């Protein structure tokens with residue numbers, strides 16, 4: 001056997017052993033992947049199904065996602081129907097029983113949070129559009145909810161890997177401390193916007209606006225998941241003029257055509273900001289994401 005081949009075999013053996021002890025965590029969205037990476041450090045291999053540039057409402061289940069799910073020890077989801085269109089086809093396709101709902105390898109981090117926009121039964125008709133029946137699932141954009149998620153993730157990792165339980169809990173604790181510290185700064189930076197009304201494209205900014213004292217006067221979507229119609233845009237323009245709204249906020253994956261039209265008629269400013277980590281080089285982790293949103297809104 002040549003030296004080179006011996007070396008390759010040795011290298012493969014070493015990488016296989018160093019990898020063997022690690023938990024394989026798959027998250028549905030990139031914000032959850034970032035929080036999990038912070039909590040797990042180098043004790044887990046973490047990957048996300050959705051990249052930061054993909055709208056998690058409208059993902060197509062692909063063979064690649066099924067392959068990711070197949071080897072997962074832990075599957076973490078936002079829940080509240082955010083991933084309803086594609087999550088179960090991916091889990092079913094993976095034939096990985098560990099990560100099925102109800103098993104320890106399946107974690108829904110929405111259980112501890114204070115949920116907003118829970119519709120009453122009479123609202124749950126088809127006519128409402130793509131309504132999330134369990135409430136608004138865009139809760140991770142509020143840093144206080146990211147703290148709950150970190151805690152839940154640490155506890156579940158501790159359950160699956162008890163020998164490293166202290167590390168997971170300590171890492172989550174450090175993350176929570178960092179959020180608490182940064183929250184003071186974010187609130188200070190957002191102070192000039194407090195009490196102001198804004199327009200958003202989708203109802204994905206609700207938890208963020210509640211946290212920092214902004215009001216969403218109207219969305220560009222007439223109903224969740226339905227693109228802006230000319231009639232609805234007229235209503236938006238009237239609202240912006242009546243309430244003297246200065247800001248229209250939306251995610252990068254929506255066209256700015258409707259927002260630009262409203263801006264043209266009213267002089268409001270269109271701001272594009274990501275809601276998920278990894279969608280912008282400046283938002284490569286959860287704290288950087290909130291930093292970037294605050295910066296875009298206040299500059």
Ligand SMILES: [Zn+2]
Nearest residue numbers: 057203204224
């Ligand atoms: Zn939504």
